Amino acid sequence: MEIVRSQRNLTADGPPSLSLYRSAPSLEVRLEDFELYAIDRLRVLKGISDGISRGKKPEEMEKLVSELWRANMRHQDASEVTNKDMISHFVLRLVYCRTEDLRKWFLSMETTLFRYRFRLESPESQRMLMAEFQLPYKALSNAEFETVKDKLGQVARSIGQSSNAETIFFKVPFEEVPELVASRRVFLLKGYAYVAMNQVVSLVVTQFRSNLSKALVLTNRKWTSTIREQEKERLTPIVEALSNSYLGPDYSQPKEFAEISLKDIDQLASNSFPLCMRHLFEKLREDHHLRHGGRMQLGLFLKGVGLKLDDALAFWKMEFSQKVGTERFDKEYAYTIRHNYGKEGKRTDYTPYSCHKIISSTPGVGDHHGCPYRHFSEENLRAALGKIGVGSRALDDVMDKVRNRHYQLACTLTFEAIHAASCDTGINHPNHYFSESQKILKSRIQPTT
Amino acid sequence: MTKEEVLVERDDMQIDGGGPDSRQVRADPAGFSADYLKIYYGKLFPCADIYKWLSYGNDGKHPACDHSYIGRREFSFTLEHDIYVRFQSFNNANEMENAIKEKCPFKIDIGPVYSVDPAKRHAYAQAGNNVFTPVERELIFDIDMSDYDDVRYCCSGADVCLDCWPLMTIAIKVMDRALRDDFGFNHILWAYSGRRGVHCWVCDGRARRLSNEQRSSIADYLRVYKGGENNSKKVNLTGPVLHPFLARTYTDVLRGFFEEKLLCSQKLLASEERCQKILELIPDESIAAELLDRWQGNRRSSISKEDVNIARWEQLKHILQSGKQKAQGLRRCVEEIVFSYTYPRLDMEVSKHMNHLLKAPFCVHPKTGRVCVPIDPDNCGDFDPTTVPTLSELLEELNMSRTRAEPENEWERTSLGKSIRFFRSSFLHPLLKSCKEEMESSYNAKLQQSRNSLSW
């Protein structure tokens, strides 16, 4: 914090440079800037997204965010920086307000960005931002502090911080600091969380997130009711192009290898499934059963690689019926499979899970889903990798990445070891793993035919 | 009405009544049938109480009552032959009672309160602008004994007995205290799931209105045991000291249950295989080897009086906590072992999302015939799953007693009586009282506000 603070002093003396984006700027924007600014901000958000899925720790994220910000949001004219920040944010709101998935992604990335930018602010401007949010919290009085002092110290030590009598604490309803509660970083008493000054960021972030979330829903309404039509000639094409070019494929519709058939599935599994899917696949064959989390993770993946609904039903039935009987399968399980293909129930699109989603899942007792690099013990992971033919040298490299919590890099190295080919793009989606693998394998067959 | 003869065959009762097996809760298909269930729903099931509970005061006359509230709650029925009917809703107590009596569901599940009547969700969807989404839901927990199969040796799978049941007692004690003391909740209902576990319903207004993210945060706060079939070390306690919640849980509940109950009743250190399993949790292999060595040595020279499990545990603690083991990790190891063998194992998904369904209390479990009765958290140590009333026992009791009771109070004559009385006095009545107060105060606040804005 110290170093950061002195850095801060160079740029900001006075009001914080961090905006809460309460209202859209009433600025004249040139159309080119409109697009360019948005693209620059997207670079920042994409970088953050990558950082998260690599499992970066908070300190690493802080560094990453400030680098990304500096690299992309700079402007030759210092006063323009704030404008660029505002404009790009509001343009992307338009781009990302249009579906639930887009909103979720944007919300999560903007919140992360805000969090780390807030951490970089000086305590003085942090307090000003808190005031701007009108957070109604008062610092804990001395008398009250005395009664919980020991517990507060115990919490601080439990997370490896020295307890400090000087620290100011705020007493807030636990609902407002979910992330501090989840990681047991606060003391809880009768529904209140005791939040230390250096954790205040969490409060502010919750507020920021909920404001933005509501705003996105409103923007969406405005977009469909008026803006899209009004701006048909000017902004709409830009907005639409922006979301397509940058989100990357979602793999909800199989593309490259259009269809796979049931008879090939075992071979495909051993050649081209990433470890997470291969493990589920093998467990299913072995136990003739998978719990809900596993069914979703594998089922949507199979949909993404091009297994048609009828084949999917046949596939699951073949296994499950051995365990629960055909009748129970039809009654209890067929529904969800059809549902995944959007044939039943609400037709929300069920997109195959990304690595990020899989890595952050929480498999429980009896569950086999999740990402092996993250959720297997070292011993089990070694065994699993050995079984699929990762040699001992490559194995050490993979384990090294795992220890540093770079799960997707570990997966990429595994891919490279098995295919004896490089994978420059890295793995960020199991279906991506599959299509990359198929590309390589097919290119090897072609010349001989 | 004349006294009806209830169809219970006496032979079944004999099977249920005694014998060595009665200490275990086992499937007893003979004690359950659709006919029995019809009578149960007609005479014993406290439908009105359940309706009162789920109305949360909105069925009253107060101007702040939301009369659409109960009608937006999802119920789902599992009928005979596993027919599953979702998205039922009821607008008043009568509708609910009639539907239950008529359809005679083998299982009733309670879902969330939605933005609109779930039975009419399609109509709303067609109208377009109304989103069908859950808006309120009790915070719920589901703890299932089959998740503990690696730490109990008396039974496995769906079976439970008095030797493993203390694991559930621990779960109730730990969670109930945290929900009350840490999170400040007051209206908590614990219920036996009818076979192998317990359910928890946190019903405070504040709990019902939690977002999914907030639910997750509570579940994570309470979660220490990390399952996952491919992860051998399920409990990782880091940091130089434990968080106050964990420290208190350890000293007040886990340690005592582990050392005084489970260690001996489950014979956790009685065989080489079991010893190995515990030693695997010690990261220092030389220490693990040393212990194993000693234990293999003293197998024959059995220390006559002392239980072998206790003797070995003491040795383990002695080595790990002696001054020599300055290294943090090793000292923490004793606690990690105790947590691994005792700490509640939650089904996280159930608690994290608003739209999970959970079986209603007072249902009858079709496999065991036992009623899902409430459990008193303050006396949960006394709860005995093997003596929970079964459907056939209850009907027998109805049959036996000659005294006539009011038709709506027939349960008074059966052993379900004390469960219903407990449900009312320690859960329902306090809950309704505070619903009323909450309603009153929010109504007054609103009045105040509108008055202010008028005068302004």
Ligand code: SF4
């Ligand atoms: S990194 Fe992604 S593709 Fe690879 S195993 Fe993990 S979740 Fe699967």
Ligand SMILES: [Zn+2]
């Ligand atoms: Zn048992």
